[in-house]
Amino acid sequence: MPSGHRPDIMTEQTPVTQAAAAKVTLPDAQTVTEVRHYTDRLFSFKTTRPASLRFRSGEFVMIGLMGDADPRTGKQKPLLRAYSIASPSWDDELEFYSIKVQDGPLTSKLQHIEPGDEVILRPKPVGTLVHDALLPGKRLWLFATGTGFAPFSSLLRDPQTYEDYDQVIVTHTCRDVAELTYSGEIIEKIRTDELFAELIGAEGLAKLTYYPTTTREESPKMGRVTDLLKSGELFRDLGLAEGMSPDTDRAMVCGSIGLNLDLKEILEGYGLREGANSEPAEYVVEKAFVG
Numbered sequence: 010m011p012s013g014h015r016p017d018i019m020t021e022q023t024p025v026t027q028a029a030a031a032k033v034t035l036p037d038a039q040t041v042t043e044v045r046h047y048t049d050r051l052f053s054f055k056t057t058r059p060a061s062l063r064f065r066s067g068e069f070v071m072i073g074l075m076g077d078a079d080p081r082t083g084k085q086k087p088l089l090r091a092y093s094i095a096s097p098s099w100d101d102e103l104e105f106y107s108i109k110v111q112d113g114p115l116t117s118k119l120q121h122i123e124p125g126d127e128v129i130l131r132p133k134p135v136g137t138l139v140h141d142a143l144l145p146g147k148r149l150w151l152f153a154t155g156t157g158f159a160p161f162s163s164l165l166r167d168p169q170t171y172e173d174y175d176q177v178i179v180t181h182t183c184r185d186v187a188e189l190t191y192s193g194e195i196i197e198k199i200r201t202d203e204l205f206a207e208l209i210g211a212e213g214l215a216k217l218t219y220y221p222t223t224t225r226e227e228s229p230k231m232g233r234v235t236d237l238l239k240s241g242e243l244f245r246d247l248g249l250a251e252g253m254s255p256d257t258d259r260a261m262v263c264g265s266i267g268l269n270l271d272l273k274e275i276l277e278g279y280g281l282r283e284g285a286n287s288e289p290a291e292y293v294v295e296k297a298f299v300g
């Protein structure tokens with residue numbers, strides 16, 4: 010039987026001794042190649058990519074680590090959580106952008122990974138923040154808060170984003186300035202990477218606008234994106250006519266449940282309808298996390 014068809018090994022393992030357990034390769038294991046910490050609540054990491062993994066930029070997968078051994082049975086089960094793939098679909102490696110929840114079952118451990126460690130990655134990408142779920146349009150808005158920037162980190166490095174639209178506007182809102190470091194660096198990388206410039210051209214690069222805002226710490230632009238939209242300030246800042254049109258505007262939203270609901274209301278107010286893979290429309294939404 011090919012190793013990929015061993016459901017027993019895919020779901021749980023029974024370490025015999027500590028030494029044996031240390032040598033066991035995790036099910037669906039990928040090796041961590043790089044880790045970067047931004048704040049005490051945020052980090053990113055890269056892993057090897059399974060040769061068979063195909064995904065659409067913007068999708069998420071389940072990743073995780075082996076959980077603690079059950080005190081009764083001694084068995085370990087994978088502890089998995091949904092994670093947006095932050096790297097574009099053409100990249101050889103996979104990148105993830107993660108929160109650190111100090112008492113979070115997964116991220117209390119995941120935040121300590123180092124290059125060479127293994128993480129579990131279930132190679133079944135899914136999600137609605139994909140180009141296929143939107144009807145063709147002229148202007149693409151990407152609205153993120155916190156780690157909700159992760160799927161956009163993927164989409165913004167996908168040449169299709171610039172082929173499909175005349176203008177691409179990404180907003181990222183966090184409480185503090187340091188929490189904008191990851192998105193700022195990704196945008197900088199996009200603007201300065203020679204290979205990417207060759208792919209999408211100067212014309213493609215000129216389509217991209219980055220609009221970072223903070224809600225707590227003082228920064229050049231403060232405020233919730235919902236307030237900035239409602240007041241018209243965001244449009245004025247970008248030199249745009251106020252409002253959006255279902256004829257030309259498309260949007261993707263990835264934030265807390267509260268932000269998603271508020272933005273849905275605003276977008277529907279402009280006449281945009283929510284789309285899905287099965288029925289593309291003018292905007293799509295995905296939770297950045299549950300709770």
Ligand SMILES: Cc1cc2nc3c(=O)[nH]c(=O)nc-3n(C[C@H](O)[C@H](O)[C@H](O)COP(=O)(O)OP(=O)(O)OC[C@H]3O[C@@H](n4cnc5c(N)ncnc54)[C@H](O)[C@@H]3O)c2cc1C
Nearest residue numbers: 090091092093106107108113114115116156159297298300
């Ligand atoms: C579709 C989808 C995609 C996701 N993509 C990502 C991603 O790319 N990066 C990422 O870090 N997380 C992402 N998450 C959240 C992720 O699945 C886990 O919740 C997170 O890794 C914390 O896991 P945990 O076991 O440590 O804590 P959990 O028990 O899962 O969460 C504990 C609490 O921490 C808070 N929390 C969890 N995740 C976040 C977060 N990302 N930002 C702010 N607060 C949070 C919530 O209040 C939650 O109730 C995604 C969730 C969904 C549903």
